[in-house]
Amino acid sequence: MSDNIILPSRLYDNSIVDYETMLNLYQDMLLGRNFEDMCAQMYYRGKMFGFVHLYNGQEAVSTGVIKALDNTDYVCSTYRDHVHALSKGVPASLVMAELFGKETGCSHGRGGSMHIFSAPHNFLGGFAFIGEGIPVATGAAFQSVYRSQVLNESKAIRVTACFFGDGTSNNGQFFECLNMAVLWKLPIIFIVENNQWAIGMAHNRSSSSPEIHKKAASFGLPGIEVDGMDVLAVRKVACQAIHRARQGEGPTLIEALTYRFRGHSLADPDELRSRQEKEAWLARDPITSFKNYLLSNSITNQSIIAEINAKVKKEVDNAIEFALSSPEPEVKDLKRYLFAEDL
């Protein structure tokens, strides 16, 4: 990584975000952060296992995009999916129970950290392989168009938000789906969370053309670059993309420049990233910045912030209690859910 770290400028735009929403955005980011920190604790205490990929640092992207969606819209994620699920409304208790492998988990303990699914929340997964969720998201978007044009359903077009990382932007499925999404004007938003690293592979070392949003032009869709540490900036571009999609104007590619404060997964020693680089990004913590923004502009006060902090802490504590006290799946149910007939 070069010594010149060029950071995008901040742009706050509070002209269309009301007070209630501001607080919800703050609370959602805080929930994501606290939840992930608790996951790390629980992992080291032997309550969750395997590959766990935490989202710390990227909260502005999840909150900024997903809180601009309706409940009936779809979100499709990757293995770094806990916080996307929380932003989409999947209860923290169900996600935590899933991570503990319990029967009460949203995937009944069959999926684990990389496979959070929730049909009631239109959360389409949770995928372990890089890129394999992008076609699935494209299919959900195709279904929206089909319902409107073939089944003549008159309800509003349901939009799909598809998240993936910088490493994935070199994968064939990414390009194949950009093509199809533009071809059929699908109501899908492709969000690249460019956190500069794919495990130990720096983005510049794997990508001949590192500015991912510019690749959109080759396919004929808008490619927007946004400061991924600024929740209002992310929300602004997300709203524009959602509007485009609902109007039938097709897909948008959003490249959110962000950073993960922890390693790729809890198994990653994270030795390749320089201390200087980490400190530069930690200084731009999206939650701290947003809190400072709210306070310094007198949008809210310390006691409201403290209330929200307490509320979120309680929610996470309740999730732990629920997960701890939930039963494990029974071995007699080993083959359950294999086929549609196995209910």
Add this chain to the structure above:
Amino acid sequence: MNQVFMFDALREATDEEMEKDSSVFILGEDVGHYGGSYKVTKDLHSKYGDLRVLDTPIAENSFMGMAIGSAITGLRPIVEGMNMSFLLLAFNQISNNAGMLRYTSGGNFKIPIVIRGPGGVGKQLGAEHSQRLEAYFQAIPGLKIVACSTPYNAKGLLKSAIRDDNPVIFFEHVLLYNLKENLPDYEYFLPLDKVELVRKGKDVTIVTYSRMRHHVIQAVDKLVKEGYDPEVLDLISLKPIDIMSIGNSLSKTHKLIIVEECMKTGGIAAEIIAQINDNWFDQLDAPIIRLSSQDIPTPYNGTLEKATVIHPEQIMKAVKSLVNI
């Protein structure tokens, strides 16, 4: 009753199901304007339009995943592999998202997808267009696999596959599309998980599927004239194997020959033999004979290609080695 080609039987099945249920749609390369490489979707585009008979770009893994995404959100896609061999490119999506997604999500979603197209060894099409993928797919949990072999079973099976709420891989064969058969005028469905009894007999059980069924019939026609009485079962269901029906037949004949077109190693026969060993071993009077294709890529040269697959002479020889009359 009227004489119907195999490709028309498949088209009729598709058309009937699309008419009845508007959430059923087809996607694949050249299914629309071109009418399908083997004419299975001929004229369906003009009837149903762009979105229901969707011409895709050449991107098997992605349009397979797209079909799966549409299936988990409520539609019922039929994906045509122009040649089933091309679906090797879609293995990721077929294994992970068609086979495993329902289980991994703890039942959150179902995947009512049909993946169909021609496979098998054709006439000098070269190795890459002559593949048999059934052995590769058979181990994937969560899939159903069927192989049609006649216009009659093709129509009944495809209708059932489209109505099934699970992912079904539906193998057709490049050389069987021009088979003709009388089909009933009434609507009929065939079960996806049962063998078809082709010929009742008592000397030996011959289990087969797809194109090899016809080689078996050719052999059996000659054998019958010589006084043999084989029982012939068409597997139809490659996953799950209808081992009960095979076992019951074996209880009568005590001798088993399996004739398949996939490669010998790890093939469908290998699986059947293992399952017979599990629960029906005592019924065997002799080791099971499996007649499979050679473990080689299919050569272009016609004589070599012929030597790659099983022919009626070999089937007759196997029967005579097991049955004394």
